[in-house]
Amino acid sequence: MKWSKNKIIVSILSAAILAITFWWGGNAPGLQGWDISSKTEEANNSIPDEALESRSDGLDRELTAQEKIDIAKELVGVTLHEVEKGDANYSIAQGMKIDENTGKDKYLTDPVPEGKPVPIEPQNAVITDKELICTLLVRCDTILDNIEWLDPEKVELVPEDGVIFPRQDVTFFDGESVFNLLLREMKKNKIHMEFVNTPIYNSVYIEGINNLYEFDCGELSGWMYKVNGWFPNYGCSRYQLKEGDVVEWVYTCNLGVDVGGYSALGGD
Amino acid sequence: MISAFAGYHPTINFLYFTLIFLCSVFFMHPISLTISLVCAFSYSVILRGKSAVRFNLLYLLPMMIMAALINPAFNHEGATILTYLGNGNPLTLESITYGIATAVMLASVVCWFSCYNVIMTSDKFIYIFGRVIPVLSLVLSMAIRFVPKFKAQIKVVSNAQKCVGRDVSNGSILQRAKNGIKILSIMITWALEDAIETADSMKTRGYGLPGRTAFSIYHFDKRDKKAILIIGGTGLYVLLGAFFGGMYFRYFPSMKSVPITPFSISVFVAYLIFSILPIVIEIWEDRKWKQLQSKI
Structure with a gap:
């Protein structure tokens, strides 16, 4: 192939366009900069x-x-010196159906650690009229430490103390899940919350609360929940509440490590 | 009708449409969207008359409504919660306005494209790119020309089939389907053959060989110089203004616009001048033509 002047110009032009799109697409090493x-x-x-x-x-x-x-x-x-391991025997005794080949249940959940509640499918949950009390808290204070990663348009949404829904006692009905509680309380308090149903895990996934979405504060960020200090290894629609439970929704900027909930992501 | 803007040099037409496509896709400020849609709509009506009105109302309007409805159904971001949807997700004002904005953006781009097809005929495209990228420009112009050419040919074939009683309007439903498939098969054969014939005939004429000259009637005259100054000037000003935030508008989490300052107003005015330019050229030339006529 002969290299005419035009061909060289065109190839340089297309290389330049590719370089620019690569740069602005954010795929360059070190976002928009050659900091390797x-x-x-x-x-x-x-x-x-x-x-x-x-x-x-x-x-x-x-x-x-x-x-x-x-x-x-x-x-x-x-x-975390002690990551709680799932206990298959305990989980089976509690009524979790675990597949012998995969070591997980139908919805890809690992066995829960001993002493923790097993997932209860939302379609099987029986919700009664009995009113019970538990504690709910929604906070995003990890963002305050990583504010430079946050989407600049969303900085104004972060409260000064990082608390979106202050710790308070809320009523729920016997048989309800963490998700039912969150949905009702957020509606009641006019706090924005978006979720999406994920059939493969038979649970909803909380995409954003108060317009703070997953990936808004770095690509390892998102919402996680813990009940009585434990991050369940299954979705919030499958966690059935009990009287006196302390439910905390926390925003992580680092895959759960900064809130102490890495184990919930099923490391092994 | 014969367009006055089409009489300008092809580079000007091409430059103008590239810039206007870029602008109408990227500027999401409600004012710039309105400017773009109004100008694109009126220019397409000026160029194509009644058929443009019919197309815009029959296809573009439903498409806009659909795009505007789909967004709030799947996007629930936004600070202003209006109500809650059946599944519990919020319906927000921001997602509705963003849906409308994208619908307007889509419609204006489609409208600009319909104008582009009238103004930038394939000979102009090949005139600009035939030397630099001969093969690609031929392929592109053939691809762009394909649908209208296919439509014209299908009418010819269908009429010929009608004469022998084998059109989609003849016979029972089964027979009609059979005839339709037959026509389609004829059309596909024709399209493949036609593409090869075009390529062969271009090759035999030495298309793309070095040293080959091509006849063209395009001259870059004084009028074109003026036009390139106005288009380049306003276009550059709009792009720079947008780059420095003169058209800043955010939809999420809450709607916020650039404050109305002399700078932002000047950017919008430049964008208006830029978008309305071909319409002004058409009307201006039309009036000049009529004036000249009356003097005779």
Whole structure:
């Protein structure tokens, strides 16, 4: 093939267009900048504070999902000395149907740790008129520590103390799930909340509360819930509430590591 | 009708349409969307007359309504909650307005495209790109020309079939379906053959060979210079103004517009001038033609 002047111009032009789109598409190493730092160097940081700090200058943009999970796992190893393991025998005794081949139930849930409630499918739950009391709290204070990652349009939405729904006692009906409670309380208090149904896990997924959505504060961010200090390893529609439960919805900016809930993502 | 803007140099037509497509896709401020839609709609009516009105009302309006309805059904973001949908997700004012905005954007782009098809004929496209990217420009112009050409040919074939009693309007339902498939098969054969014939005939004429000249009647005259100054000037000002936030508007989480300052007003005015330019050219030339006529 002969290289005429026109062909060279066209190839340079198309290369330039590709480079610009690559740059603005946010796929460049270090978002919109050529700040390349070595992967292995970052991954070897076993001290969580340093590793977390280094993320803000672009680490999270140049790692694959697996590498991120590995790093998060490493961090958990340091921050949480004891990750509660699921107990298959206990879970089966409690009525969870676990597939022997996969070690998970029909909706891809691992066995729950001993002493924790097993998931109850929302279609099987019997909701009665009996009124019970539990505690609900919705907060996003982790964003305050990572405000530079937050979508600039959403900064005004974050309350000064990071509390969206202050800790208070709320009534629920016997048999209701964490999701039923959240939906009703958010409606009652005119707080925005969006969810989406995920049939594969037979649960809803909370996309955003108070217009703070998943991925708004870095690509490892989103909403998680814990009940009595434990992050369940299944969706909020399948967690049946009991009298006196303390339900907390927290916003994580780092795959649950910063709120102490990495184990809920099913590391192993 | 013969368009006055089409009489300008092809580079000007092409430059104008590239810029207007970019602007109407990326500027989501309600004022710029309105400017774009109104100008695109009126220009398409000026160029294509009644058929444009019919197309816009029959196809574009339902498409707009659909786009405006679909967005709030799936997007629940926004600070102003109007009511709750059946499944418990909120219906927000922001998602409704964003749906309307995208619908207007879609419609104006389609309208601009219908104008583009009238103004930028394939010979103009090949005139601009035939030298730089000969193969690609031929393929592109053939692709763009395909649907109208196919439509014209299908009428010819269908009429010929009607003469021998084998059209989709003859016989029982089964017979009609059979005839229709027959016509389709004829059309596909024809389309493949036609594409090869076009490519072959272009090749035999030495299309794309170095040193080959092509006849063209386009001259870059004084009028074109003036037009490129106005289009380039206003276009550049609008793009720069938008880059520096002169048309800033956000829909989520709550709607917020750029404050109305002399700067933002000037950007909108430039955009209005830019969008309305072909209409002004058409009307202006039309009036000039009539004036000249009356003097004779």
